[in-house]
Amino acid sequence: MKKRLMALALTAAVGATALTGCGGGATETTAAATEAAKTETTAAATEAATEATPAADGSVYYLNFKPEQDQQWQDLAKAYTEETGVPVTVVTAASGEYETTLMSEMGKSSAPTLFQVNGPVGLANWTDYCYDLAGTDIYNELTSDGFALKDGDAVKGIAYVVESYGIITNTTLLEKAGYSVEDIASFEDLKKVAEDITARKDELGFAAFSSAGMDGSSDWRFKTHLANLPIYFEYQADGIGSTDAIKGTYLDNYRNIWDLYINNSTCAPADLAAKTGDDSRNEFLAGEAVFFQNGSWEYGNLTGEGQFTDDDLAMIPIYVGVGDEANQGLCTGTENYWCVNAEAEEADIQATLDFMAWCVTSEEGTNAMANEMGFVIPFKNAVESPNLFVKQDVAYTNAGKAPVSWNFPTMPSEEWKNGVGQALTAYAADQTDANWAEVVTAFVEGWATEYALANP
Amino acid sequence: MEKALKKYSPIFVIPTFLAFVIGFIIPFAEGLYLSFCQFTTVKNAKWVGISNYQRVFADETFVNALGFTVSYAVVSIVVINVIALGLALLLTRKLKGTNIFRTIFFMPNLIGGIVLGYIWQILINCVLSIVGEPLLALNETAGYWGLIILTAWQQIGYMMIIYIAGLQNVPGELLEAAEIDGANAITTLFKVKIPMIMSSITICVFLTLTNSFKLFDQNLALTAGDPKHMTEMLALNIYNTFYARAGAQWKGLGQAKAVVFCILVIAISMIQLRATRSKEVQQ
Numbered sequence: 001m002k003k004r005l006m007a008l009a010l011t012a013a014v015g016a017t018a019l020t021g022c023g024g025g026a027t028e029t030t031a032a033a034t035e036a037a038k039t040e041t042t043a044a045a046t047e048a049a050t051e052a053t054p055a056a057d058g059s060v061y062y063l064n065f066k067p068e069q070d071q072q073w074q075d076l077a078k079a080y081t082e083e084t085g086v087p088v089t090v091v092t093a094a095s096g097e098y099e100t101t102l103m104s105e106m107g108k109s110s111a112p113t114l115f116q117v118n119g120p121v122g123l124a125n126w127t128d129y130c131y132d133l134a135g136t137d138i139y140n141e142l143t144s145d146g147f148a149l150k151d152g153d154a155v156k157g158i159a160y161v162v163e164s165y166g167i168i169t170n171t172t173l174l175e176k177a178g179y180s181v182e183d184i185a186s187f188e189d190l191k192k193v194a195e196d197i198t199a200r201k202d203e204l205g206f207a208a209f210s211s212a213g214m215d216g217s218s219d220w221r222f223k224t225h226l227a228n229l230p231i232y233f234e235y236q237a238d239g240i241g242s243t244d245a246i247k248g249t250y251l252d253n254y255r256n257i258w259d260l261y262i263n264n265s266t267c268a269p270a271d272l273a274a275k276t277g278d279d280s281r282n283e284f285l286a287g288e289a290v291f292f293q294n295g296s297w298e299y300g301n302l303t304g305e306g307q308f309t310d311d312d313l314a315m316i317p318i319y320v321g322v323g324d325e326a327n328q329g330l331c332t333g334t335e336n337y338w339c340v341n342a343e344a345e346e347a348d349i350q351a352t353l354d355f356m357a358w359c360v361t362s363e364e365g366t367n368a369m370a371n372e373m374g375f376v377i378p379f380k381n382a383v384e385s386p387n388l389f390v391k392q393d394v395a396y397t398n399a400g401k402a403p404v405s406w407n408f409p410t411m412p413s414e415e416w417k418n419g420v421g422q423a424l425t426a427y428a429a430d431q432t433d434a435n436w437a438e439v440v441t442a443f444v445e446g447w448a449t450e451y452a453l454a455n456p
Numbered sequence: 457m458e459k460a461l462k463k464y465s466p467i468f469v470i471p472t473f474l475a476f477v478i479g480f481i482i483p484f485a486e487g488l489y490l491s492f493c494q495f496t497t498v499k500n501a502k503w504v505g506i507s508n509y510q511r512v513f514a515d516e517t518f519v520n521a522l523g524f525t526v527s528y529a530v531v532s533i534v535v536i537n538v539i540a541l542g543l544a545l546l547l548t549r550k551l552k553g554t555n556i557f558r559t560i561f562f563m564p565n566l567i568g569g570i571v572l573g574y575i576w577q578i579l580i581n582c583v584l585s586i587v588g589e590p591l592l593a594l595n596e597t598a599g600y601w602g603l604i605i606l607t608a609w610q611q612i613g614y615m616m617i618i619y620i621a622g623l624q625n626v627p628g629e630l631l632e633a634a635e636i637d638g639a640n641a642i643t644t645l646f647k648v649k650i651p652m653i654m655s656s657i658t659i660c661v662f663l664t665l666t667n668s669f670k671l672f673d674q675n676l677a678l679t680a681g682d683p684k685h686m687t688e689m690l691a692l693n694i695y696n697t698f699y700a701r702a703g704a705q706w707k708g709l710g711q712a713k714a715v716v717f718c719i720l721v722i723a724i725s726m727i728q729l730r731a732t733r734s735k736e737v738q739q
Contacts, residue, residue, distance in 0.1 A: 100699045107497040125702045273591040274581045414700055422684055426594050
């Protein structure tokens with residue numbers, strides 16, 4: 001009898017190890033994210049349990065896109081749970097892994113109820129899963145219908161943050177070089193200043209631009225954000241908002257600005273292939289460069305203890321020498337649209353809609369989004385953000401300068417961006433006309449090919 | 457005893473068998489099914505027949521990845537096995553400090569592929585930058601040799617241990633007899649030692665072959681397929697098809713590629729096993 005018990009115990013032990021073994025493998029993929037989620041869920045659940053009157057029986061699962069705001073979302077979710085008793089789980093996907101994480105999370109039985117897409121191209125992938133938000137509280141709170149992402153008449157996504165990017169400038173260094181921000185009002189001015197700084201690089205002790213790194217952590221600044229400018233001006237000239245075949249009218253201007261970036265940088269152009277986003281930011285923080293192309297989301301990384309103050313910084317428009325440069329503003333737009341999972345339980349959908357509405361209307365929600373996360377939100381009850389770059393965008397707009405809209409969500413695919421990025425890197429290492437022709441091919445022909453592949 | 461074994465065997469077999477079914481058989485069958493479907497999430501897949509398979513070989517990047525993988529595999533198998541055997545021969549002589557050297561050569565194997573990939577990326581980029589050549593992201597040849605150097609450095613130690621074990625099992629009488637018959641070191645190596653360690657060679661070639669075909673993390677970290685998918689190996693190509701592409705039409709294609717890949721690896725390793733096994737001798 002004893003032996004038999006022993007055998008049973010052993011079998012159980014073996015079985016348990018075997019099962020945990022394969023269980024471990026399955027969850028490994030999202031380990032970091034799930035870990036955070038688990039602690040959060042239990043915290044939320046316990047709080048919900050102590051709460052006497054839960055408002056609704058649904059729950060919210062938000063798959064967050066922005067790793068830099070993870071903690072703020074966790075805190076906001078906790079605050080909401082304390083107030084209403086509705087459990088809110090926030091999971092943040094690792095940088096660059098959103099689509100992957102979303103794909104695997106959506107396949108699970110407890111799928112995210114709130115997720116995001118980056119615009120029309122991203123929506124195409126998930127449109128079947130998007131709940132129609134027309135007539136919901138959150139939709140009615142939008143300041144403009146332009147912030148809704150529509151598919152026919154259905155409102156599939158709602159922009160929840162508006163961001164700006166341009167050339168972040170270290171005004172202290174710029175003054176040291178003998179210029180001020182007001183001196184730069186066109187591409188010609190920018191070129192003159194940058195080339196002058198390069199000529200006096202050894203004397204001044206700093207370069208014009210921080211490295212335009214083409215590592216995966218940084219290349220999106222150029223293959224996506226900078227590439228937006230020639231696309232924007234072409235769309236403007238042709239009076240369109242998207243296209244199945246780009247013409248590349250302004251690619252010469254794209255080449256000019258890219259030449260300026262890579263030849264007036266902290267490092268040799270050939271070394272850019274391996275430079276990362278952190279390299280670039282650190283050079284800017286260390287005062288090795290005056291200009292740093294990036295967006296309002298970098299504000300938190302640049303200011304604070306031992307770093308810059310608002311007096312040291314300014315963001316200027318990216319001039320490429322096209323259009324009315326005197327009236328060009330920052331590149332302002334959004335690629336963050338909230339979508340509600342249509343496949344979720346009715347109660348969960350309602351709970352999610354309530355949570356979204358609370359985030360953008362309640363004092364606590366709007367405060368957290370403006371002050372903690374530094375967002376400008378396109379909703380009626382928005383609180384003004386302390387983010388300098390965001391304030392500057394408002395100032396530019398008030399001064400009558402037209403913001404450059406974000407057209408990169410219409411880029412046909414990631415593969416297109418990679419093709420352009422690859423060609424830009426090759427051109428940086430060896431700046432010949434033949435190599436630029438490769439960039440043009442990747443830009444124009446790549447667009448048509450990828451558009452056809454993405455829209456069969 | 458026999459009876460008891462028979463009676464209780466299910467208790468021992470079933471847990472592992474269940475784990476095997478849950479962890480391997482079911483996902484494998486589902487994967488096979490999904491390769492015939494179009495889907496965004498695995499829950500709602502739409503059957504599309506064999507069209508995914510028809511697209512697999514029409515995809516240039518896949519064919520290119522296959523070519524790159526094969527040329528990488530051939531060179532790395534030879535390099536790894538020859539050097540590993542050479543080291544094993546050196547370290548089975550009665551020299552001082554062989555244990556320390558065995559440990560040192562084995563160590564790289566304990567570091568994960570991603571970490572190794574990034575370390576070597578920095579090293580190789582530094583060298584390329586000094587000699588004025590294009591960096592890894594633009595340099596297909598450097599990417600190819602970089603991968604070979606990296607995996608050789610990582611796997612030689614492991615294969616060396618297997619060869620050492622094999623060499624230690626070669627009976628002393630045989631070596632002595634060969635010596636008395638007047639065989640020199642080269643003849644002893646090819647006529648006595650290598651035939652006697654054929655089973656080690658089978659294992660090592662099998663391991664290096666399958667490792668080469670399945671190589672993923674090192675490839676991802678070192679070159680990520682740059683430039684223009686030129687250094688993309690099969691596993692990375694499948695991953696990129698599945699994850700880097702948005703849209704239902706790519707998921708099934710990635711799945712189909714994975715099935716083709718799986719069959720290919722099984723077939724090649726079967727052929728290799730049969731070929732080297734036939735040369736094994738009984739001691």
